[in-house]
Every structure is written in C-alpha cells, then in structure tokens.
Amino acid sequence: MNDMRIVERKVDANEVKISARTCQVYYGDTHAIKDVDVDIQDKTVTAFIGPSGCGKSTFLRCLNRMNDTIDICRVEGDIHLDGEDIYDPKVDPVQLRAKVGMVFQKPNPFPKSIYDNIAYGPRIHGLAKTKADLDEIVEKSLRRGAIWDEVKDRLHAPGTGLSGGQQQRLCIARAIATEPEVLLMDEPCSALDPIATAQVEELIDELRARYSVVIVTHSMQQAARVSQKTAFFHLGNLVEFGETGQIFTNPQDPRTESYITGRIG
Amino acid sequence: MPVLWIVLIVLTLGGVGFVIGRMRAMASADGDPRHLHSLPNYYGTHVFLAVTVPSMLLLVMWLLVQPLVINSQVSSLIPQEAVSEGSSLGLMMADVRRVADGLDTAVAAGAMTSEEASQIRTEFTDIRERLGAVGVALGSDVRPEVLKAAQRYRELSGRYGLIMAVVIIGIALAGMAFAWSRSHAEFRARNVVESAIKSLLILASSIAILTTVGIVLSLIFNTIEFFKLYPAANFFFEPTWLPSFGGGTDSDGNPLSKLGILPLLWGTLYISVIALLVAVPIGLFAAIYLSEYAGPATRAFAKPMIEVLAGIPTIVYGLFALLTVGPLLVDVFGAGGLLNVSWMQGGTAVMTAGLVMGIMLIPFVSSLSDDIINAVPQAMRDGSLGLGATKSETIKQVVLPAALPGIVGAILLAASRAIGETMIVVLGAGAAARLSMNPFDAMTTVTAKIVSQLTGDADFASPEALVAFALGMTLFLVTLGLNIFALYIVRKYREQYE
Incomplete structure (x- = not known):
C-alpha cells in the first residue's frame, strides 16, 4: 500500500490569510520558536509536521493567541491576519479567537448536551436572534461536521456520552458554529482510531471549500493525504515550507528528507 | 507486677x-x-x-x-x-x-x-x-x-x-x-503478615462503625424513654418550648413542661439559612478568584489566610458575636440607632449568630470549592476560550457547571456544620425559644437547648432531661438526611460530567 501517493492538487485560491514574519516564542528562558516566516493561504489545508517538541503546536497556538493563557509564554515578531497585526494592543484576543477557531488534540466536549455544545459559541457571540435561528445554526454545523445523522435523534443527550471519534467531530462542528475564517487543528486525530480518523480527514477536505485550515499532525501520511501545503518544523525552526507534493517527493533540505524517510523524528 | x-x-x-x-x-x-x-x-x-x-x-x-x-x-x-x-x-x-x-x-x-x-x-x-x-x-x-x-x-x-x-x-x-x-x-511469612495487617485495618474501620452504631443506639433508647414520659405529638407539633423546672404533671395528668421542638427547629433553620446566605456567595466568589484569576503568589498567600478562619475555635467566634457584631447591629437596627428603627432589642439575635456563623463557614465553602474548580480539566477551559469566550463566560458556563456537584457537596457540608453549631448560638443568639419571623429577635437552636437541658440539675430520668436525647436524635436525622441528599446530588451529576 502506498500511503505516500501524492494526488495532483488544485489550490483554489492564492490569497494569503495569515502571514507570520520573524516570529519568536519563549517559554520562560527557553527559545521555543525561532524566526518563523510562513504564509498561510485561504481555502487551503496547511499541515505542520515535525518531530515531537519541535514547536509546531506552540506556533499553531500563536495564531489565535491561545498562548496568552500560559503565564510564562512570550511571543515576538509579526503575525498578520488579513493584513492586521493580531498582537496589536487594539486587538481583543476574544474576538480574534472567534475568527480563528481551534480544535484540540483530545476531544473536549463541554459537560452539556450535544445541542448546547454547538450552541455555545453562537450564544456567546450573539449570532442567533431567535430559537429557530439557533436550531438552524446547530443543524448546519452538525451537518458540516459530518455527525448530524448520528446525533440528530439525541441532540439533548450529553456530548460526553459520544464515542471518541464522534466527540472530535462534535468539537469540529462546535468550532465551525461560530463561523470562523480559519480553523486550527492541533493533532485532531491522535486520540482516534483509523475509521474515525478517516472520517475526520474526509471532513477536513470538505472544510477546505470554506475555511483556511491549519493542521498539526504527527502522521506524515495524514499530512500527505489532507494538505496542499506542508511546513516542516525542527527544533523550533521552520526548515521547509512548500507544496505538499514537493515536500514529500523532492525536499530541498536534507533534514526534511531525513525526517520523511524516517531517519530523524 | x-x-x-x-x-x-x-x-x-x-x-x-x-x-x-x-x-x-x-x-x-x-x-x-x-x-x-x-x-x-x-x-x-x-x-x-x-x-x-x-x-x-x-x-x-x-x-x-x-x-x-x-x-x-x-x-x-x-x-x-x-x-x-x-x-x-x-x-x-x-x-x-x-x-x-x-x-x-x-x-x-x-x-x-x-x-x-x-x-x-x-x-x-x-x-x-x-x-x-x-x-x-x-x-x-x-x-x-x-x-x-x-x-x-x-x-x-x-x-x-x-x-x-x-x-x-x-x-x-x-x-x-x-x-x-x-x-x-x-x-509464607509475608502472606501471614499481610493478613495480620488487613485484620488491623478491618479492626480500625469496625471501631469507627461500631462507635457510630453505639451512639445512635444510646440516642434511640433514651429517645424511646422520653416518648414514654412525654407524648410524641406534643414534642413534634407544639409551638411552645417552656420546660418547667420542677417537672411534674397537672391535675389531668398532662406534663407541666411544654417541650415542643418547633421553635428550636425554626431557630436552627433560620440561623443556618442566614449563615449560608453569608457563606455561600462569599466563599464561592473567593474560590473563583483564587482558582481562576489569582496569580500563584497571591494564591499561596491568600488560601492559607482564608483557611486560618477554619482554625479559630467556635467559642472565639461566639465572643466576637457577643462583643462586636451584636452591639454593632444594635447601633444600626436598635432603638435610636442609625436607621432609627427599633427592630432589635438586644445584641443577641438570629442575625448576630447567623452573620458570625456565616463567617465561620466561609473557609469550608471556599476551600472545598477551590479544590473542585481546580479539578476541572484545563481542556474544558481551552475549548471554551478557543471558541472566543471571555474568561468570565468560560467560568460561568463551563467551569462552574462542571464543578457544580462538588460545590453542592461543599455547601451541604457547610449546612451540616451550621445546623450542628452550638457555641456561636449560645453567645450570639440568646436562649429564648420563640417562633418569630424577625431576624433581629433573640432565638435559640436545638443544640443550645440540648446543652441547657443537660447541664441543669434536673433529675436525669425526667422528661426535661431526656428531651435532650430526642432533640439530638432529630438533629442527627436532619443532618443525616442532608448528607444523604448531598451524596445523591454528587452521584447523580458526576455520571453526567465525566
């Protein structure tokens, strides 16, 4: 079986959604991210790959300022979303996070009903005027999350009662419900079995039509399957960034080649 | 030898x-x-x-x-x-x-x-x-x-x-x-020693259980003794508490003492409710601040400071009620006070005891709730923050609901403490048993009356002394009911939240 097959990919748009320039991240005295420059395009799946501890998750969390919740973390450099500096003091991180949604490594549904899990974001952002609006948003999000058919008869059952794969799709649907422009996914399949992983990957490919998706993954096969652009991180440096096909077939940097052929990592 | x-x-x-x-x-x-x-x-x-x-x-x-x-x-x-x-x-x-x-x-x-x-x-x-x-x-x-x-x-x-x-x-x-x-x-020496240790552990737990059983039995027998001398219907439904010192019966054979539990139960519940109204909001808000907003340095300083409150003997709280809070309340609500109303006659009142008892209960609520809020997984907070919720929205809608069963448990534990508290009541609320709605009236509680009925020189076989056991039994059943209810709440919601 050749999982590393590269399908010819069509990049739908070439607008840059997020651009980072000379981005540095420090945890206390540790320099975790060094001089990262990257452009993330709209309506594209961008994969971040690299060995454990290389900083790919840290960098992902910079993109919606989730690192602000960690006291000892410090971010320097410029990160622009649609040309606007997201670390500008004028920017409210709460509003930023509504535009840049996030899905976490471990499914983390709230201890609420499935319906309330999805309705959480729309409610706090006031996206629905009436109950009917909210119902519609919930149904639409669950459909886009490819989980509607499984849960439509038990919307008021607790979200924590679903299986791991269903929980993760619920979390993706929850992130979609706030109508974000960018969706960040931090190893969304690492806690899932292969079947659930396939469902989530299929979902990510569908999401590409509307959102810019950034996915951190440990699995190179997954990066090859779902992404159009791939960034390879190593020891806090962005080693190589380019078309997924080019990274996997014709890497320019010897470190990238070593990693994808399994010599480091 | x-x-x-x-x-x-x-x-x-x-x-x-x-x-x-x-x-x-x-x-x-x-x-x-x-x-x-x-x-x-x-x-x-x-x-x-x-x-x-x-x-x-x-x-x-x-x-x-x-x-x-x-x-x-x-x-x-x-x-x-x-x-x-x-x-x-x-x-x-x-x-x-x-x-x-x-x-x-x-x-x-x-x-x-x-x-x-x-x-x-x-x-x-x-x-x-x-x-x-x-x-x-x-x-x-x-x-x-x-x-x-x-x-x-x-x-x-x-x-x-x-x-x-x-x-x-x-x-x-x-x-x-x-x-x-x-x-x-x-x-096989190890197996023998291990089983000896197991017996020791069983012995320790059976001592605890047997003591409880013994206490309950002694309460039950004395309560039965009391109900032989005094009609149960009067005890539970008579709205007056008026023990006669000599005991004895009138010409119809009815006891002279009126030993109705209602005024005492009312006083107990009234004071406990006021205490909880003070302790629950303050304790809960303190817990939320400490666990969600305070930095590590503040937390390391403030948490032990709050827990010091739990270490103060209740008699000291009683003195505080008698000497400080009572006179202060009289200055405000008493005749010729700041508000120029005369709701309060003396320093001892339900309000005095309730306020001070509430202060005593703050550390119970805050310390337990703080631990419970900290136990809510960080993934929950991240999930909410990642959707663009503010910190207070996250706390209100995700953290507190997830911590709710534990918080309810903490509150009910505090309620049990409030119902069983004696010293603050004796010094802060007075000794008059009465059924009144005015929180500035002196009232008394079940526990305070148990003390006064047993410390007099009444004959130990008289209903005036034995009533203490019936009161104790009632109190025990009330707190037992509260604890069972707390366990039920915690169990019911725990399944849902994990």
Whole structure:
C-alpha cells in the first residue's frame, strides 16, 4: 500500500490569510520558536509536521493567541491576519479567537448536551436572534461536521456520552458554529482510531471549500493525504515550507528528507 | 507486677522474637535471602506479631474482667446489715477500693510495711489518721468490715496480678516458640503478615462503625424513654418550648413542661439559612478568584489566610458575636440607632449568630470549592476560550457547571456544620425559644437547648432531661438526611460530567 501517493492538487485560491514574519516564542528562558516566516493561504489545508517538541503546536497556538493563557509564554515578531497585526494592543484576543477557531488534540466536549455544545459559541457571540435561528445554526454545523445523522435523534443527550471519534467531530462542528475564517487543528486525530480518523480527514477536505485550515499532525501520511501545503518544523525552526507534493517527493533540505524517510523524528 | 512492666516485657520479647525469627529463617536459607519465600524482615515481623498480639489481647481482656471477679468475691465479706442507711453496696465497695488504694500508697511511701498493711486492725490503730499522714484523705473512720474487705481486696488483686503476669508472659513465650519453629525458608511469612495487617485495618474501620452504631443506639433508647414520659405529638407539633423546672404533671395528668421542638427547629433553620446566605456567595466568589484569576503568589498567600478562619475555635467566634457584631447591629437596627428603627432589642439575635456563623463557614465553602474548580480539566477551559469566550463566560458556563456537584457537596457540608453549631448560638443568639419571623429577635437552636437541658440539675430520668436525647436524635436525622441528599446530588451529576 502506498500511503505516500501524492494526488495532483488544485489550490483554489492564492490569497494569503495569515502571514507570520520573524516570529519568536519563549517559554520562560527557553527559545521555543525561532524566526518563523510562513504564509498561510485561504481555502487551503496547511499541515505542520515535525518531530515531537519541535514547536509546531506552540506556533499553531500563536495564531489565535491561545498562548496568552500560559503565564510564562512570550511571543515576538509579526503575525498578520488579513493584513492586521493580531498582537496589536487594539486587538481583543476574544474576538480574534472567534475568527480563528481551534480544535484540540483530545476531544473536549463541554459537560452539556450535544445541542448546547454547538450552541455555545453562537450564544456567546450573539449570532442567533431567535430559537429557530439557533436550531438552524446547530443543524448546519452538525451537518458540516459530518455527525448530524448520528446525533440528530439525541441532540439533548450529553456530548460526553459520544464515542471518541464522534466527540472530535462534535468539537469540529462546535468550532465551525461560530463561523470562523480559519480553523486550527492541533493533532485532531491522535486520540482516534483509523475509521474515525478517516472520517475526520474526509471532513477536513470538505472544510477546505470554506475555511483556511491549519493542521498539526504527527502522521506524515495524514499530512500527505489532507494538505496542499506542508511546513516542516525542527527544533523550533521552520526548515521547509512548500507544496505538499514537493515536500514529500523532492525536499530541498536534507533534514526534511531525513525526517520523511524516517531517519530523524 | 505493674501492667506497664508486663507490656514492656512482652514488647521486649517481641523484639527478641523478631531477631531470632529472622535469624532462623536466614539460617534455613543458608544466609541467602533469595532462597526465602519472603523478605527476611517478614519472618521477624511474623514472630513479633505472634508474641505481642495474643498476649496483648489477653491482657486487655484480663484487665476488664479482673475487677468484676474481685468485686464479687470481696463484696460477700460485707454483711448485709453493715450497709448503713442511705448507702448501698456499691458505695461501700467504693470505700473498700479507696482504703485498699490508701494502704497501697502507704506501703509505697514507706509509712507501713506490707506485713503491717495486711495485719492491722481498726481496734488497735487509727487507720484514718495513719493514711492521712501519707496524704490519703478518707471521709469517715474506717469500719472493721471495710478494712477487712480492703485487705482482702489487696490480697486478691496482688494474687491475680501475679497470675496475670505469669499467664501473659507464658502466652508470649509460647507464641514466640510456635512462630520461631515455623520460621524456615518455605514458610509464607509475608502472606501471614499481610493478613495480620488487613485484620488491623478491618479492626480500625469496625471501631469507627461500631462507635457510630453505639451512639445512635444510646440516642434511640433514651429517645424511646422520653416518648414514654412525654407524648410524641406534643414534642413534634407544639409551638411552645417552656420546660418547667420542677417537672411534674397537672391535675389531668398532662406534663407541666411544654417541650415542643418547633421553635428550636425554626431557630436552627433560620440561623443556618442566614449563615449560608453569608457563606455561600462569599466563599464561592473567593474560590473563583483564587482558582481562576489569582496569580500563584497571591494564591499561596491568600488560601492559607482564608483557611486560618477554619482554625479559630467556635467559642472565639461566639465572643466576637457577643462583643462586636451584636452591639454593632444594635447601633444600626436598635432603638435610636442609625436607621432609627427599633427592630432589635438586644445584641443577641438570629442575625448576630447567623452573620458570625456565616463567617465561620466561609473557609469550608471556599476551600472545598477551590479544590473542585481546580479539578476541572484545563481542556474544558481551552475549548471554551478557543471558541472566543471571555474568561468570565468560560467560568460561568463551563467551569462552574462542571464543578457544580462538588460545590453542592461543599455547601451541604457547610449546612451540616451550621445546623450542628452550638457555641456561636449560645453567645450570639440568646436562649429564648420563640417562633418569630424577625431576624433581629433573640432565638435559640436545638443544640443550645440540648446543652441547657443537660447541664441543669434536673433529675436525669425526667422528661426535661431526656428531651435532650430526642432533640439530638432529630438533629442527627436532619443532618443525616442532608448528607444523604448531598451524596445523591454528587452521584447523580458526576455520571453526567465525566
């Protein structure tokens, strides 16, 4: 079986959604991210790959300022979303996070009903005027999350009662419900079995039509399957960034080649 | 031989047993501990346990039974007619024991030889004076029967003491010999020691359970006794609490005292509700600040400071209520006070006790809630923040609902404390039992009345004293119900949230 097959990919748009320039991240005295420059395009799946501890998750969390919740973390450099500096003091991180949604490594549904899990974001952002609006948003999000058919008869059952794969799709649907422009996914399949992983990957490919998706993954096969652009991180440096096909077939940097052929990592 | 010496000897034998048991096991394995079934120390411990446990159990039983046996043998020496008017055999026996102890002291002090102590006669010696000289005060002159009984008492207890020492040390030695003979390489010493430890744990938990059962039984029997003397319907439904000091009944045979629990229960609930109204919001908000907003330095300082409140004795809170809070409230709500209303007559009131009790309960609510809020997984907060929720939205809609069962548990625990609290009520709320809606009236609670009913000099068999047990039983059932309810809430929601 050749999982590393590269399908010819069509990049739908070439607008840059997020651009980072000379981005540095420090945890206390540790320099975790060094001089990262990257452009993330709209309506594209961008994969971040690299060995454990290389900083790919840290960098992902910079993109919606989730690192602000960690006291000892410090971010320097410029990160622009649609040309606007997201670390500008004028920017409210709460509003930023509504535009840049996030899905976490471990499914983390709230201890609420499935319906309330999805309705959480729309409610706090006031996206629905009436109950009917909210119902519609919930149904639409669950459909886009490819989980509607499984849960439509038990919307008021607790979200924590679903299986791991269903929980993760619920979390993706929850992130979609706030109508974000960018969706960040931090190893969304690492806690899932292969079947659930396939469902989530299929979902990510569908999401590409509307959102810019950034996915951190440990699995190179997954990066090859779902992404159009791939960034390879190593020891806090962005080693190589380019078309997924080019990274996997014709890497320019010897470190990238070593990693994808399994010599480091 | 004094008991302390016996204990020390047995423990010494146990220590020796440990060493020789370990040595024998090692010898049987040719000095290589890998050939033993268990680690060498298990063999030693096995011998130690075999020496100490049976002999100590026997010692305890012997010490419980010996006085009973001696008493029955000695009391036959006191003729029925010698028991004077207004006295009883029990009182005479107490005299006998006191004289016997006095003789022991005299011998120990060197004022008498032991020969003398067992031979002297009241006819020739003034015992009272001679014992008085060594500091043993006797209430009256010693009568010949009593002295004779006391001498017999000494003789018997000396003899039994000796027998006891011999038997117990014999048992210890036998245990040592038996366990020592079993200490060889194949013997499963570890399993034996482990099961001995298990028995110890079972013993500890059964002591706790049996004590509870004992307390409940004593409450139940005295409560039944009370309801034989006083109609239950009156106790539960009469709206007046007015014990008459003399007790007794009127011409129709109804008791003169009115012992209705309603005013007391009302006072208890009223004060507890006020206390919880103070403690729950303050405690919960403090917990939210400490766990979600405070930095590590603030937290490290503030949390212990709040917990200091829990360490203040309740009598000190009572003084605070009586001397500070009460007068302060009178200045505001009393006649001629700041508000120019005269709702409050004196410093002792439901409000005074409730406020102070609320302060006392703050650490219970805050400390437990803080732990529970911290136990909510960070993934929940990240999930909410990642959707663009603010910190307070996250706390309100995700963290608190997830922590709710634990918080309810903390509140109900605080409620149990409030219902059972006594000292603050005695000093802060007064002693008047009344059914009133005014929170500035003096009222009293079940616990405070239990104290006052039992500390008077009422006859212990009268309904006025026995009512304390019925009150205690009611209180126990109320707090038990609250605790069961708390467990139910916690269980019900826990399934949903994990």
